[in-house]
Structures are given as structure tokens and as C-alpha cells.
Amino acid sequence: MELYDSEEDQVLAIKDWWRENGKAVILGGVIGLGGLFGWRFYQDSVIEAKEAASDGYSQVIEKLATQGVAASSQVESFIESNKGTEYSVLAALQLAKSQVDAGELDEALAQLEWAKANTQDTAIGPIASFRIARIQAQNEQFDEALSTLNALDSKAWTGRVAELKGDILLRKGDKDAAYSAYTEAQQADDASQDIQFKLDDLAK
Known part of the structure; x- marks a missing residue:
């Protein structure tokens, strides 16, 4: 048994269905196409932003390499403009290194603390923490440095820490505690070649 008695009934049924549902179909198609093109536009925008950040990072790092801390303001501007990206964090790390070389320890410490607080990369956090501890030690903030190191629990950094x-x-002045720390460092996978010399010096 056919649902419609004639071809004319079928045409009328189609017309009725289209009259009731046509707008919804058109709207759905427009929304679907809009979503597709919108997603592609978003992806293209993300790629362009990443490429621009990468180019900008390369430029400011090159300026740091040639100008040192004289390029600080340009690097800081890049960091400010690219917050939320790891390029800003990497730039902060590089700027801190230049500042340490120039003896600007407080400025370097601020950059490292910012990098540590803003990175999403689990590999960068320990780097920033370790460098913070070194600056604190250089500033004779020994207890603060030890506290920073105690919070650095990455196994990959056991020996260096x-x-x-x-x-x-x-x-x-705590030679016994230092000897114990050096012994622990010597047993780690990332032990440095200097550890044995340090242990020998303390054993004398």
C-alpha cells in the first residue's frame, strides 16, 4: 500500500513539509556552515598568532644576545604582549639570564618568579625554581634558597638540587649537612662530575 495515492499528492505533501520545516532546515544549514567557517577562521587565527609570537620571540632573543640588558624594555614589552603563551615565559627566562650576567639580581629574580608562576610547562617550573634558589644563595638568603629547593621535587633534578x-x-658552615647533601647528589642520575671533588675537599 502506497502512502500517497498519486504523484500530485506526493508533491503537495512535500510542499506542506517544506512550508513547515524549510526555515528550520535553512537556518540549520546556515548555522552549520557558519560554525564550520568560524572554526576554520579560529584555527587560522591561532596558527597566525603562534607564528607571530614565534617570530617576535626570535627577534627579542636576538636583541638580548647582541645588546644584553639594554634590550630589557623590548623584551618586557614582548612578554606583556604575549602573556598566556610559553614564548613569554621563555623570554622571561632569557631576560633573567642576561640580568644575572649584568649583576641585576633583583630584576632577574622578579623575572624568574613571574616565569615560574605563569608557565604551563612542567619542565620549565623546576628550571625557574632552581635559578631562583641560586640567586637567593648568591644574595646570601640561604634559608630562602633551601626552602625553594625543598619545594622542587622533580626527580630529574635530584642531583643538581x-x-x-x-x-x-x-x-x-654546616659541613656535615653539606657532606650528606653531596653524597645524595653523587648517587643521583644527574650527578655532576664535580661532586667527588667536593666530597674529597670536605673529607680532608
Whole structure:
């Protein structure tokens, strides 16, 4: 049994259906196409933004390499303009390095603390923390440096953290604690070649 008695009934049924549902179909199609083109536009915008950030990062790092801290304001402007990207964090790390080389330790510390607080990369956090501890130790903020190192729990940094702890404890005059820290560092996978010399010096 056919649903419609004639071809004319079928045409009329189609017309009725279109009259009731046509607008919804058209609207759905427009929305669907708009979403598709919108998503593609968004993806293109993201790619362009990443490329622009990458180019900008390369430019400011080159200026840092040639001009040193004289390029600080340009690097800081790049960081401000690219907050939310790892390029800004990497730029802060590089700027901090230049500032340390120039003896601007407080400025370097501020950059490293900002990088640590704003990175989404689990590999960058320990780098920033370790460099913060070194600056704190250089500023003779020994307890603060040890506290920073104690909070750095990455296994990949065990040897370097223990060695720096030993250096700090030695500067504080605690030779026994320094020797223990150096021994721990020597047993780590990332132990440096200097550890044995440090242990030998303390054993004398």
C-alpha cells in the first residue's frame, strides 16, 4: 500500500513539509556552515598568532644576545604582549639570564618568579625554581634558597638540587649537612662530575 495515492499528492505533501520545516532546515544549514567557517577562521587565527609570537620571540632573543640588558624594555614589552603563551615565559627566562650576567639580581629574580608562576610547562617550573634558589644563595638568603629547593621535587633534578643544597649548607658552615647533601647528589642520575671533588675537599 502506497502512502500517497498519486504523484500530485506526493508533491503537495512535500510542499506542506517544506512550508513547515524549510526555515528550520535553512537556518540549520546556515548555522552549520557558519560554525564550520568560524572554526576554520579560529584555527587560522591561532596558527597566525603562534607564528607571530614565534617570530617576535626570535627577534627579542636576538636583541638580548647582541645588546644584553639594554634590550630589557623590548623584551618586557614582548612578554606583556604575549602573556598566556610559553614564548613569554621563555623570554622571561632569557631576560633573567642576561640580568644575572649584568649583576641585576633583583630584576632577574622578579623575572624568574613571574616565569615560574605563569608557565604551563612542567619542565620549565623546576628550571625557574632552581635559578631562583641560586640567586637567593648568591644574595646570601640561604634559608630562602633551601626552602625553594625543598619545594622542587622533580626527580630529574635530584642531583643538581642536592649539590646546590650542599653548596649552600657549606656556606652556612654546616659541613656535615653539606657532606650528606653531596653524597645524595653523587648517587643521583644527574650527578655532576664535580661532586667527588667536593666530597674529597670536605673529607680532608
